[in-house]
Amino acid sequence: MMSMAQETSKISVDGKSEIKVLPDEALIRVSLSMKAMKTADATEGLNKKAAEVTKALKKSGVDNYELKADNYFVNVNRVYTKGTSKDSGYVASQTLRILVKDNSGEDLVKIMETLHNNIDMGFQFEFQLSDNKRKEYEAELLRLAIKDAKNKAEIIANSLELGKIVVHQVIYGDFTSSYQPKMYGAESMRIVADNQRTPPTIEPDEQTLTDQVKVIFTFDK
Known part of the structure; x- marks a missing residue:
């Protein structure tokens, strides 16, 4: 007597997160x-x-x-x-x-x-961004990425009437940042002053930190 295992149906979703912060x-x-x-x-x-x-x-x-x-x-x-x-x-x-x-x-x-x-x-x-400040955002970025993956999977499941979905596998890499530091030369600094008696100010650009996680869900056919 031969028995065949039923193949599990899966949904693979990439969850992404993004936070804009000022460098310190x-x-x-x-x-x-x-x-x-x-x-x-x-x-x-x-x-x-x-x-x-x-x-x-x-x-x-x-x-x-x-x-x-x-x-x-x-x-x-x-x-x-x-x-x-x-x-x-x-x-x-x-x-x-x-x-x-x-x-x-x-x-x-x-x-x-x-x-x-x-x-x-x-x-x-x-x-x-300092290492200490960057680490503060790691947990928040990961939570947002997981939430994004879950929301996407639920939208897919509900739209296709697939029923209940269950987490099967989570694939997560290193924390990454998409920010590319902007270099300022000695002659082109962003220093602005109204006159000699007004102290100049230097304005940093926002940095964009990102993270990503892949979550695989299963559902019954």
Whole structure:
């Protein structure tokens, strides 16, 4: 006697969520480089430039920031001319990262103004969401994504008169963000002031955080 198992009917739904938030940090990147014929001179010059940035930050009077240095390199300064190359000393380079917690208040404004007035180096900044703030939204985004999947599945089931549906499987990946940080250069900052006696303000853009979950439901034929 042969028996055949009845195939389970399924509905697969992608649940999505989206939250718009304001970033709570600003990251300033200062790019340093120094050319010299000797590596010692190149690194010494680079250290002096880094000291200028540190001095400028202290001059701003702001304490609510973190200064870190990374991407330290010393490379041969290779000059290419008409298809040929020639080594001409060395280039020392480094990136300083200044993380400002007060991204839209007086602290950031003071630091930006001080860097403009006291250093002759290129720098960029971007607004970002701190790790702690991002984690606060993870649970909410997941709940919204699951709710969205459930609502979609119920609409499908009711529209097709499929009857009761039951969760069969949940597929969930990592928390993601669709936001792409917007970089601002030293000469194109969004600083607006009516006149010299009015302090400038810096306005961060909203960030869009998203999450997604796939839920598979079963129903009886």
